[in-house]
Amino acid sequence: MFSHLAVASSLAIGDMLFYAICFIILMWLIKIVAWKPINKMMQDRADKISDDIDSAEKSRDDAAKLAKQRQDALANSRHEATSIVDSAKKQGQQQRDGILADAQTDAQSLKDNAKKDIEQERQDALASVRNDVADLSIEIASKIIQKELSADDQKALIDSYIEGLGK
Amino acid sequence: MGDPSSVATFQFGGLTFNAANIYSGLIAFVLVFLFVFALSRHITMKPGKGQNILEWLIDFTNGILKGSIPGNETGAFGLYGFTLFLFLFISNQLGLFLQIAVGGKDFVRSPTSDPIVTMTFSLATLMIAQFAGVTKYGWKKHFSGYLQPFVFWLPISIFEEFTNFLTLGLRIFGVIFSGEMLLKIIGGLAFSHGIATMIVAIPLELVWQGFSAFLGAIQAYVFVTLSAVYISKKTEIGD
Structure with missing residues (x-):
């Protein structure tokens, strides 16, 4: 053992140099x-991973922002739709009220006209009846009493009768 | 093995080289390089199989260093720790499946079963520790660390450096050397008396090889961990 070391030490420099140089060359090659x-x-790779993490964070933020925008737009459109429906309802109500009022006034005026016409008719009918009755009674009276009676007198007589009837 | 006469030596440029160390060292270096080279071919953002293994290894050795060296200073030693771990690991395992001896002389074995090799690395670690200390604190403050806690501590500090150097190198050498020694003895036993001893020796050899593989991995880990500890000691004397 010791003799081995002793002999080895005489060999040392060459082997040591060889190993040192080879090791340096190996280190350089590696x-x-x-x-x-x-x-x-x-x-x-480390840089890429950290970049990826950053960009993932960024895209997550973007996605959240987009989702919020969409949510806002949705709420907005819902609100808008509600207002449209409301205004349509209001308009419809107004229209209905207008139509109803028109119809009422029309009906009223029709009713008034009809009343007026009826009154007129009645007046006319009364007048013609008066005349007819007057003529008839004159004719009847002239036939009965063969006495000429003035038409005006007769008419006054009939009128007083009719007046009595009217009351 | 272990007997100095069992290694072939040759002279080059006035230096003596140990053939077994050179060959097995070269094999280990080439294996480490091929391993890393093969795994690092298609480096992509989404890691494939090879890249996953390599990244795991890098994380593993960086984790060892971070366990001892505080803050962001590990970056400078990451490559050293990574290469050291891979080389020691493969060196430790090399002798378990590949031992070539020609004419009674070893040519390929675990490079780490020679103390010179392991001491080379422990010396490298301690030099790196000194270097790190000097670059961080400057010459004066770095070497004044040897006078802590008081001036007369200096001999003990220097002796501690020396023992650190010896224990770091000899620990891994001892484990790997003894493991291979026992493998050889069991191998010799297997061929000593024909079939009967072979049947006994093969399971023994298998068990010991498995244990040595485990020890080799542990020793590579321990070596890198202790390197980190020694480096961190020199880079945080002020704290």
Whole structure:
């Protein structure tokens, strides 16, 4: 064991140099081949992940904003629809009232006209009846009493009768 | 193995090299690189299988470092911890399934079963710790940390550095070395008396290999954890 170490120490420098140089070369090669690109990729990945997290946060905010907008628009349109329906109802009510009032006034005027016509008719009918009765009674009276009676007298007589009838 | 005569050595540029360490070290380095290279081919925002494994590993070693080093200072040591963990892990496992010996001399085994290799890494860790301390606090404040809690503590502080260096390197060496040693002994037992010993030895070998794989993983983890602890000690003396 000790003899081995003693002999080995006489060999030391060459082997040590060889290993030291080879190790440095190996480190350099690994640095070029793997260490740098992989560390760079790991760094890139870390950056990308943090970027993704940020952008996800942002899109979540955007989505929330959009949803709120939609909600607002929905509420707005509902409100608008309610107001439209209300105004339509009001208009309809107004129209109905107008039509009803018109119809009432029309009916009233028709009724008045009809009353007036009826009155007129009655007056006319009364007048013609008066005349007819007067003529008839004159004719009858002249036939009966064969006495000429003045038409005006007769008429006055009939009128007084009719007046009595009217009361 | 363990016997110095069992390793082939060669000279290059006035330095002595241990053939087994060089070969197995190269294999481990190449395996680590291929592993990382294969897993890091299609790096995308949505990770695939390979990328997931790699990212998990990076998170794992960063987690080890973060457990000891406070704040954002781990970034500077992340690559060191990651490479160290992968290399030690694969080195520890290498000897479990691949041991090549030619003519009684080892050529491929766990690189971490040689103290020189593990001490190289413990030395690297302690140097990084010193460096981190100096860059954070400056020379004066960093080395005044050795005089805490009082001036006469200096020898103990220096001795502590030395023991840190030794224990960090020798812990992983001891575990891996003894594990491979036992594997070899059980392997020798298997072939010693024909079929009968083989039947006994194979389950033993299986169990010990599984345990060694576990120990290898633990030791790689412990080495990185202790490295982080030593580095953090030097970067927060003021606190």
